[in-house]
Amino acid sequence: MEILEFRFTSQPARQGVDAKLCGVVGSGNLEILIQPGDDARACLVAVKTSARGFGQIWEAVIAEFANRHAVGGTRIAINDMGATPAVVTLRLGQALCEYIGGVP
Amino acid sequence: MKESSATRLPRRLRYFEATARNRVAAVMDAGTFREFLPPEQSQPSPHLAVLDIPGSFDDGVIVGAATLGDRPVLVIAQEGLFMGGAVGEIHGAKIVGLLQRAVREKPAAVIFMADSGGVRLHEANAGLIAISEIMRAVLDARAAGVPVIALVGGSCGAFGGMGIVVRLCSAVVMSEEGRLALSGPEVIETVAGVEEFDSKDRALVWRITGGKHRYLTGDCDELVDDDAAAFRRSAIELLNDWKEPSSSVAGLRAEQERLTSRCQRFDGLRDGLDVWRALGVTDPQQIPLMDRDSLVALKKELPA
Numbered sequence: 001m002e003i004l005e006f007r008f009t010s011q012p013a014r015q016g017v018d019a020k021l022c023g024v025v026g027s028g029n030l031e032i033l034i035q036p037g038d039d040a041r042a043c044l045v046a047v048k049t050s051a052r053g054f055g056q057i058w059e060a061v062i063a064e065f066a067n068r069h070a071v072g073g074t075r076i077a078i079n080d081m082g083a084t085p086a087v088v089t090l091r092l093g094q095a096l097c098e099y100i101g102g103v104p
Numbered sequence: 105m106k107e108s109s110a111t112r113l114p115r116r117l118r119y120f121e122a123t124a125r126n127r128v129a130a131v132m133d134a135g136t137f138r139e140f141l142p143p144e145q146s147q148p149s150p151h152l153a154v155l156d157i158p159g160s161f162d163d164g165v166i167v168g169a170a171t172l173g174d175r176p177v178l179v180i181a182q183e184g185l186f187m188g189g190a191v192g193e194i195h196g197a198k199i200v201g202l203l204q205r206a207v208r209e210k211p212a213a214v215i216f217m218a219d220s221g222g223v224r225l226h227e228a229n230a231g232l233i234a235i236s237e238i239m240r241a242v243l244d245a246r247a248a249g250v251p252v253i254a255l256v257g258g259s260c261g262a263f264g265g266m267g268i269v270v271r272l273c274s275a276v277v278m279s280e281e282g283r284l285a286l287s288g289p290e291v292i293e294t295v296a297g298v299e300e301f302d303s304k305d306r307a308l309v310w311r312i313t314g315g316k317h318r319y320l321t322g323d324c325d326e327l328v329d330d331d332a333a334a335f336r337r338s339a340i341e342l343l344n345d346w347k348e349p350s351s352s353v354a355g356l357r358a359e360q361e362r363l364t365s366r367c368q369r370f371d372g373l374r375d376g377l378d379v380w381r382a383l384g385v386t387d388p389q390q391i392p393l394m395d396r397d398s399l400v401a402l403k404k405e406l407p408a
């Protein structure tokens with residue numbers, strides 16, 4: 001298992017009220033827990049992944065997400081069981097939709 | 105092109121493929137589920153972390169309260185996609201805590217959506233103890249007059265200790281896709297050889313552990329289609345006039361006798377097909393091809 005932590009600056013997200021969870025820690029899948037953070041202009045991400053050595057790819061995928069959407073003021077925790085970058089991107093989008101209650 | 109409502113397929117949530125959270129949302133009254141220990145308040149298994157395996161925030165089981173057909177119920181839903189729904193220490197403690205709450209609060213029922221291969225071997229003794237605590241807690245809830253209704257239709261079925269737990273429940277609802285047994289097919293093949301049980305023969309596996317077989321042998325009370333709405337209807341109907349029976353020595357003796365005579369009756373039979381023939385089914389080969397309604401009708405015609 002590898003533990004990764006990232007902090008990206010991003011536009012403030014429409015404020016979600018409750019924490020939201022999506023996905024399942026199953027083969028090729030991951031779960032994402034998104035909840036309010038302390039810094040309105042930053043998105044904090046903590047990843048626990050079963051696949052070692054993919055830190056740069058995680059960073060690139062999440063940086064692209066934080067750049068494309070306003071996700072400032074959120075804290076994201078991920079438990080991963082070998083999801084591909086495409087699956088990670090889809091789940092991040094899904095988590096954000098559920099958190100802000102609509103399409104970003 | 106605008107689709108007319110007549111040609112549109114009815115919305116259906118396949119229970120087999122749905123996640124535990126989606127099952128809870130679809131089976132309970134819409135919007136009534138309130139989760140205890142939601143993911144943001146709970147933590148993944150420390151045992152898995154020691155083994156360098158990522159855990160899940162809810163440790164693979166969701167517990168909470170909801171209403172079902174306007175009756176207050178407590179709910180357990182195992183997530184088969186996370187480690188085969190296996191029961192670890194936290195997973196087990198959540199289930200036991202919910203069942204103990206049922207003894208105090210006396211809801212109309214506990215709905216137990218089982219989807220599990222049994223003990224989580226990574227957590228060894230903690231998992232084994234958790235399973236035995238769940239067994240006791242199910243019986244305690246029933247003794248307190250709270251029915252525990254098991255729904256089995258997930259990809260992991262209910263095996264190992266969870267197979268026993270399901271049969272300790274007041275009633276069992278299964279779909280054809282669901283499976284219920286003690287040792288899993290791979291375990292039997294590993295221990296006793298492929299001549300004893302070919303776990304790759306999926307048709308055979310279902311003829312011996314699947315919902316239709318369990319329905320014909322009386323190990324499950326209701327057979328439903330692989331549809332969350334069908335599980336919901338069946339659970340509501342079961343609760344409509346449910347009276348949790350109080351257990352008695354005479355009742356236990358009678359059940360023991362029934363099981364002993366069943367063992368003798370089916371002794372030496374190697375396949376569901378043989379068992380169904382022994383039950384009086386004239387053309388057992390047709391059973392796997394039948395739809396749910398036809399099978400339910402066929403069972404009504406079988407000799408008692």
